[in-house]
Amino acid sequence: MPYPRETDRYTKPAIFFHWAIFLLVALAYLAIEIRGPKGSDSRVFWSNVHFCAGNLVLGLAVLRLLWRLWAGAPAEIDTNRLLAFLARAAHLALYVFIFAQPLLGILMINAGGHPVTLAWVNVSYTLIGADPAARPLLKGAHEWLGNAFYWVIGLHALAAIAHHAIFKDRTLRRMI
Template structure:
């Protein structure tokens, strides 16, 4: 595989060194910001007193940033499938290309799985998520089931903890390319 998640189905292949298209760059950074907010909100929630308005707000922020990630990752993946990504830069060895592909695949799986697991946890807990200001409830996919909620929540938390490492690896790899290899990998996403 020449580049991470190379799904290009039509059109001419992209050139090495070409930048990511503006929609890809925009969605990448908005989703990255939303994921950072979701993590910060859930960590903050753990330090706030149970039953407090601040804790409820932190949890609501975590929930809605998760929903926003799921909503935005759909057009991001569709853009990637249709338009593809720039080809690997010259000099990228097999190991670097393979690590890049694996990391990007894991990141896409994470961006879909985490919000879905979180939403199913809410459903199984009997919690209805309503659109703020509109009081429109989002659909429930599973009924209230405390045992199922505990199981899904444990998976959601485990995946979330594992992805600290994947996200960290992704960020460190971009910085490694920028500061040590001095190539355009990071600049292509700016």
């Protein structure tokens, strides 16, 4: 089901994956920022929201990638070579982020000696065993990547707005 030449919009599933992952990433960021002090009920609740959002991001990222490989994407909008390169680099970075960030979180929890539990289906899983030496490294990488991607996500959003308001092209409208 490749894209027909008469349309330059993303398919409805691609649009769903984009915005669902956006909302879940925003929820994960919100949850980790407002979780509260250690030992509090608030921290337990918001940490669980963070874990659930991260697991859902990873699951939807797999589906999104499979959909992208199967259905493709519309042709790039004509633009200068530098903007096209930056757009491809940003999209690649965002794909890496939606896979690496949840995986780092899962590995960090596992390295702390705990399985990841999917509460809504009562399933627990462990990718690696407890490793007290690796846990702080995984935690640092998870936090660093999360902080770095505040900027990448922000630049992605600003670029979409710039395409709409300044360049007046169809970039933003293709994904809404």
